[in-house]
Amino acid sequence: MIRQQRGVGMIEILVAVLIFAIGLLGVGGMQVFALKMNTNADIRTRANLLATDMVERMRANPGQWDEYPMTIAQCSSAVSDSPSSADIAALDRSLWCKRLEQELPEGEGAIEMNNGVVTITLNWQEREGRETTDADGNGTGSELAEHEFVLRARLTNV
Numbered sequence: 001m002i003r004q005q006r007g008v009g010m011i012e013i014l015v016a017v018l019i020f021a022i023g024l025l026g027v028g029g030m031q032v033f034a035l036k037m038n039t040n041a042d043i044r045t046r047a048n049l050l051a052t053d054m055v056e057r058m059r060a061n062p063g064q065w066d067e068y069p070m071t072i073a074q075c076s077s078a079v080s081d082s083p084s085s086a087d088i089a090a091l092d093r094s095l096w097c098k099r100l101e102q103e104l105p106e107g108e109g110a111i112e113m114n115n116g117v118v119t120i121t122l123n124w125q126e127r128e129g130r131e132t133t134d135a136d137g138n139g140t141g142s143e144l145a146e147h148e149f150v151l152r153a154r155l156t157n158v
Helices: 008-059 062-067 072-078 088-103
Strands: 108-114 117-133 139-154
Touching (some): 008 062, 008 108, 008 117, 008 139, 062 088, 072 088, 088 108
Antiparallel strands (some): 108 117
């Protein structure tokens, strides 16, 4: 005699749906992580472009190379400066520092010049992939990390 099994199909479907839901949660987590890393890659690309932009500005204005070096504090104050259009180095510094502040989160920059070699240092903060929580276990957002990009370029052919 064959016994009928009732409800076995329903249990199998529920287990399959549970496994599928766990898989979707994993895919969703990977998507969020990928978006964060994509944003970080965009910020790093902007840092590279900003540093290269200043090197090219300096190469276009060799008569004022001594006017370009500045510290992070000087770059912060250059944002509020209104230099005349006759002083190209001061105008370049002001415009560059404004772009730095706008395009990099907590962006800071410094320029050093030594024997025809310019060193441009950029600092910013970006989100890491790890999520932080408070003492109660509530999510407080992504962990922030300081990043630095240094570009050295020879301005002369000597």
